[in-house]
Amino acid sequence: MIKGLRTVAYPVRDLAAAKAWYSQVFDTAPYFDQPFYVGFNIGGFELGLIPDGQPGTAGSMVYWGVDDLDAEVARITSLGATLHGAIQDVGENIRTVELADPFGNLLCLIDNPHFDLTAVR
Numbered sequence: 001m002i003k004g005l006r007t008v009a010y011p012v013r014d015l016a017a018a019k020a021w022y023s024q025v026f027d028t029a030p031y032f033d034q035p036f037y038v039g040f041n042i043g044g045f046e047l048g049l050i051p052d053g054q055p056g057t058a059g060s061m062v063y064w065g066v067d068d069l070d071a072e073v074a075r076i077t078s079l080g081a082t083l084h085g086a087i088q089d090v091g092e093n094i095r096t097v098e099l100a101d102p103f104g105n106l107l108c109l110i111d112n113p114h115f116d117l118t119a120v121r
Contacts, residue, residue, distance in 0.1 A: 007046035008062040010105040011053020018049050018103050024079050025107070043117075055104030057084060063110035069095045072109055081107060 012018035019038045023029055026047070032039035038049040042064065066072045069087060076099055077083065084098040084106055092114065099107045 005045055005062070007048055009048035009050050010101070010103070011050045011055050012103045012105070013052065013055070014103070015049060015051040018101075021079065021102060022047065022049065025076055025081075055101075057098075057100060057104065057106045061098065061106055061108050063096060063108040065115060066109050066111050069097060069109060069111040073097055073099070076107065076109075 010018070015035070015038060019030060019033070022040060026040060026042050028040060028042070030038045030040050036051065040047040073083070073087065080102045081099040084100045087095055087097045089095050094114065095111045097109050099109070101107045
């Protein structure tokens with residue numbers, strides 16, 4: 001049985017720069033830091049960085065939850081991300097946005113007031 005999101009892995013060409021950037025974006029240090037993989041624990045989910053990969057924006061899109069989408073977009077773009085698409089209201093007060101990180105990957109955000117983490121098993 002599929003139990004839900006566990007890990008999203010982003011390929012990066014410059015592991016040190018990506019580690020520093022994502023440390024700022026998520027305001028946390030990696031819990032696993034090796035030359036072959038860097039892992040962050042983000043709210044119980046894994047963000048992994050894989051060196052020497054081919055970044056891209058054409059693959060799967062994984063959305064990270066936030067409470068204030070506008071503030072996070074402003075903060076993360078000030079750190080070097082760019083808007084890949086406009087902020088969208090997808091209904092029922094749920095808003096999403098796709099940002100391009102400085103390494104060529106999509107960093108997607110969702111503000112979903114209906115999501116209840118306590119209901120996740």
